[in-house]
Amino acid sequence: MKDSVCYPAGLLRRMVEEGKLDQPGPHGHACGCRDCLSFLSATSRGNGGFPNGGLNIPESIQFFVGPPACGRHGDFNLLANGRSGRFYRIRLTEADLVNGVGPEKVERRICAFLDAMEERPKVVSLCITCVDALLHTNYARLGRRLEERYHIRFALVRMFPILEESAHTHAQMLLETQYSVLRPAQRPGRRRAVNLLGSISTCSHASELYRTLGAAGIAVQHILECRTLEEYDALGDACLNLVLVPNALPAARMLEQKWGIPYLSFFQTCDPDQIRNNYRALEEALGCALPVEQDWEAVWETARAVARRHAGKTIAVGAAFDYEPFKLAMDLSRMGLQVQKVFANSVGASDLPYLRWLEEHRPEMELYFGSEPESLGFAYCTEGVDLTIGLEASFFLRCPSTRRLATGEEPFEFLGLRTFLEQIGQALEQEPAAPAPAGEPDPYGRDWSIYRKELR
Amino acid sequence: MKGIFHRLPSLASDYSGACGVLLEMGGLTVLCDASGCAGSFLVLDDPRWHSGPQRFYCAALRERDIVLGFDQKLAGKIEKTYQVMGGDFVALVGTPVPTIVATDYRGLCRALERRTGAPAIGIGTTGLEWYDAGQRKTYEMLLERFQNSSAPAAADVHVIGATPLDMWDQNQTRDLLDLLRTCGAERPAAWGMLGGGLPEIAGISRSRLNVAVSVSALPIVRGLRERFGTPYLIGYPIGEKAERAWSARAAALLRGEGAQPLFSPGPARPGPRALILGEQVAAESLRTLLLGELGFGQVDVATYFTLDCQLARPEDRKLVEEDDLAQLIREREPYDVILGDPLLRGLLPDPAVRYVELPHTAISSRAFWNRSPNCLGEKGSRWFREKLGDLAAK
Incomplete structure (x- = not known):
């Protein structure tokens, strides 16, 4: 087994410019569940957030149609989000796939279900999987039927991880689906x-x-x-x-x-x-004034205060938090924070400005691809940083003295950014988690860790 | 409603079962999926992933690969990955996408063996079955490919079927191996746990005793008895009395004396009634405790997974539809207690019924796996007495 490959920014920049780096991949975590370690295995991503995304349409219910295996990640994502009450599964069997009876079976079951409901939903979405993508299943008839018979709007949630690196990805389709059943009221002019x-x-x-x-x-x-x-x-x-x-x-x-x-x-x-x-x-x-200068100054003030107070403390970031991790590293560095390690999923020409900046100002920064097989080298990693931000960094860097900041989404406005910086400051303020005090061992206790034989 | 599932989540799939068996076997496991399937296995079905990167690779099949044919490209990717990650073998595990395009695993394995020099196996899982089917296919494939009658015996007792999907962690597995040592085993090993890997499987023909601890291992231990005459035990001991009986049986079998492979707690008698929901071998082991030590009169088993006809009792039931459980409970005399995964509680017609939560990774995934007790051996008596309270005989 080889060691993890660490790319200095200059090397990575040259490899991208010369087209030597084959690192395709979507931006960030496509499905939006942000709670998924699977993308840390080579090129895997989770997709558990797709049913949840479809249920963003209010007063809707969703049917999931696919092999039972495909629904599991979504089920637990919905359980965690308290939305499983609006979610129903229709399991396809091998016979359905072989005999091609999927769409008829789905239509029959959904209609029977709606017939039995006392109060029907206003929207039905259908979450389909790679199986339907490959079979080119057409659910348009189901949509027409729901509209004509029940006056229910119909949306199709495409959970197609096979499209993850296509020109039109399923993450983009999911967002289109969320707005696909909009029917704006006729108004004389647009609302402000x-x-x-x-x-x-x-x-x-x-x-x-x-x-x-x-x-x-x-x-x-x-x-x-x-x-x-x-x-x-x-x-x-x-x-x-x-x-x-x-x-x-x-x-x-x-x-x-x-x-x-x-x-x-x-x-x-x-x-x-x-x-x-x-x-x-x-x-x-x-066409209006939006005064935000004070907010801009407040963010910089917060950033300077955090950087001053925690000078020399090191940070690791990853793509789970920011779809442009190299830009994030640059932004935090410009604010005076000490970013030491970056875990990315992909790199491309759009990253070149950030790589050039890092090469010039932070050449010592270590850039990794958590998606590379070499990331297995982190299995025995004992080194840490003072703070990890987001899932990948905390997955790979397991030193007990490392503090972990589990963040949500990257901010887009000043208050969100200020809150994020304050969270960094608070996390760095905390004492690292102390090991559990030695006491009476739990006789029923579990040890779910992997039994490590030498990997080499 | 028939065919529609609302309260019961999707259960662990066959490819999760296969990957769970393989994760600690020392090979490179390649899940031939588009990437969502790997999410299900790694995040939901195997707690070991959370302890750091493993020798596991997701093929990340993409639309273009599927349209243009991915065999050569996939073989190239796996070869490159194998050069980095290494491993004693390469295992390809199937998912719905390769199932739809009818991937030729045998051909792909031959190509991989030429490219990597390592043995390769293909597990034809489809994502359409539950985890126990995937485990069984994997055990069968491992035996077919790696069993070697001239190989030395790396272990004298083989525990088959222990994976985290059935709540086998390092502690519980170690407890069972320790117990086997007290019964006379010299080098007991668990397949896919605590280092049990290819050398143990290669020498299985020299095994003195095989122990099936989950339903997926039943056809394996039966097949091994037919092929090599190796005796087997089904289940594991929960509780003091069961531990003594189980140990006596294991010791007798290791001495070459005959012993019944099944527990036989005797006919039904007066006492509390219990229903156990879960994997059949674990449920059978628990039934032994309830009937043999805690004074229960009737204990039935119901499962959404495989129900082995030879092991099942007449009152045991295979569940398929979501409403099957409620229907079973309605048609029987009331149970005094039901034991099962916390998520199955939502399927009961009467939520007020006394319920002992026994988390099962294959059902409730990571939601409860840290709340599951390791009850192997005499610990089981204490834990279940405490949980069952007045129902348990003093």
Whole structure:
């Protein structure tokens, strides 16, 4: 077994420029479940968040159709999110696949189920898998039938990990699906409202985004805050969509084409200057002033305070938190934090500006690909950093003295970024977790660790 | 409603069963999936993954690979990975995608053996069956490929069927191997746990005793008795009395004396009634405790997994549909207690029924695996007496 391959930024930059590095891969964690270690095995990713994403449509239920194995990850994701009550599974058998009776069986079962319901949902989504992708199963008839017979809207959630590196990925399709059944009310003019597209959690209402837009008479909407289908339909009356992640761009284009809602890229980032630039673009798009200078200064002040207080303390980051981990490393470094290790899933030409910056300013930084077979070398890794941010870094660096910050999504506004920096400061403030005090061993206790024979 | 599952989550799949057997075998396990399947296994079905990277590779099949044919490309990727990760062998594990495109595992294995120089096996799991089917296929394939009658005996007693999907961790496995040593075993080994790997499987023909600790191992130990005449035991001891009886049987078999492979606690008698929900061999071991030591009068078993006809009693039931469990309970005399995975409790018609939670990774995954007790041996008496309270005989 070889040791883990550590790439200095300069080497990685040259390899990308010369086309020598074959590291395709989607940006970040495609399904949005963010709770999945599987992507740390070579090229695997989880996909457990797809059914959950489909259920973002309010007053909907979802049927999962596929081999029983494919539903397990989604089931537990929904259990964790308290949404399993709206989720139903129809298991395909080998006979269904061989005889090609899947769509008829699904239609029969769903119709029988809806017939038996006292109060029917307003939307039914169907989560399908690679099996249907390969068989090119057509569920359009089911959609028509639901519409005609029950007046129920129909959405198709495509959980197709085979498309993960395609031009149009299933993560992008998921976001399109979430807005595919919008039916905006006919209104004389667009409402003064903007939608947040692509984030998997809501934004704090204490954020300057709400404050500044509210002062300008503009509402902020997010699909996760829609409790009724009526509120959901109101998303279609917005005057602008703010695209928070690149994966949401196809959904934004679809909404522009279908409902005439323009969009603006307002991507998640840990760069305060980038956030300020985003606000300037937003001011221009909306034709109103959005004063955020104080917020920008407050973020920098927080960053300087954290960096001053914890000078010399080392940090590791990964792609589970930020779909652009090299940019994250650059942003945190520019704020004065000591990023020592980066765990990425992919690298491409779009990363070159960040790699050049790291090469010039932080040449000692260690860049790894958790997706490479060489990452097995971390199985015996005992070295650590002072703080790991996100899942990959804490998976690979297991030194007991390392503090772990389990974060949610990357911020896109100043308050979120300030909160994130404060969390870093608080985590570094804490004493590392002490080993459990030796006491009476639990006679019924478990040891789920792997029994390690020498891997070499 | 028939054919629709709402409260019962998807159970661990056949490829998870296969990967769970292989993870500690010393080979390179390649899951031939698009990447979502690996998520299910690693995150939900095997707690060992959480302790760090393993020799496991996800093939990450993509649309283009499938349209253009992925055999050569996959073989190349595996060869490159094998050069880095190494391993005693390469195991390809199937999922729905290769099933749909009818992947030729034999051909792929031959190509891999040429490229890597390591033996390769293909497990034809499909994602359409439960974990026990995948475990059985894996044990059969390992035996077919690696059993060698001229190989030395690396172990004299073989424990087959112990994986974390059936709640076998290092502690419980070690307890069983220690117990076997007290029965006269010199070098007991558990397949796929605590270092039991290919050398042990190669020398299985010289085994003195095989122990099946889950339902997937039953056809294996029976087949080995037919082929090599090796005696076998089914189940493991839970509780003091069972430990004594089990140890006596194991010792007798190791001395070459005859002994019944099954527990036989005797006919039904007055006493509390219990229903055990779960994997059949574990349930049978628990039934022995309840009937033989804790004074229960009737103990039935119901399972969503394989129900082995030879091991099952007339009242035992195979469950298929979500409502099958509620229906079974309605049609029987009331049970005083039901023992099973916490997630199965939601399927009961009367949620107030007395219920002892026995987490099973193959059902509730990581939600409860740290709450499951290691009750092997005499510890089982104490734990179950405490949980069953007044129902347990003093």
